[in-house]
Amino acid sequence: MKFCDECGSMMQTEDDTWVCTQCGYEEGRDAADEADMVTTQGQEESEIIESSGGTSGLPTTTAQCPNCDNDEAYWYMQQIRAADESETRFFVCTECEHKWREDDH
Structure with a gap:
């Protein structure tokens, strides 16, 4: 995820460019910078445990x-x-x- 240097809004990718969704500021994409970005791809899915509800787990x-x-x-x-x-x-x-x-x- 990248944020606009001009207005701070979230930017989106369009081909080889980052484009601000609010002010239109554009910046070239850098593969090395993007490699360091954290994504949800490849993360393990967590197991959902059914809860019986209630308050028995509280102190x-x-x-x-x-x-x-x-x-x-x-x-x-x-x-x-x-x-x-x-x-x-x-x-x-x-x-x-x-x-x-x-x-x-």
């Missing part, structure tokens, strides 16, 4: 479920806000599977 912690008062829950972290803000921790009750979250304040 557990002591947390009081607001729904059934159970004191154990699965937990995981997820980035749901801007990248410069902290992640949100989600809990799933091990008994009733009620889901709630804990935000940093």
Whole structure:
């Protein structure tokens, strides 16, 4: 993949030339440079493993479920806000599977 030196957009090949899809800038192709580019050709396919779903693979912690008062829950972290803000921790009750979250304040 090559990006335009003028506007930064992705370029496409047309015969022996790289052409910018946005501004039309053209640049000659160089076989040595292209040999160093990473492609998906020749990469091994990964095996897809069927998941039974659920939360059994998540770690557990002591947390009081607001729904059934159970004191154990699965937990995981997820980035749901801007990248410069902290992640949100989600809990799933091990008994009733009620889901709630804990935000940093």
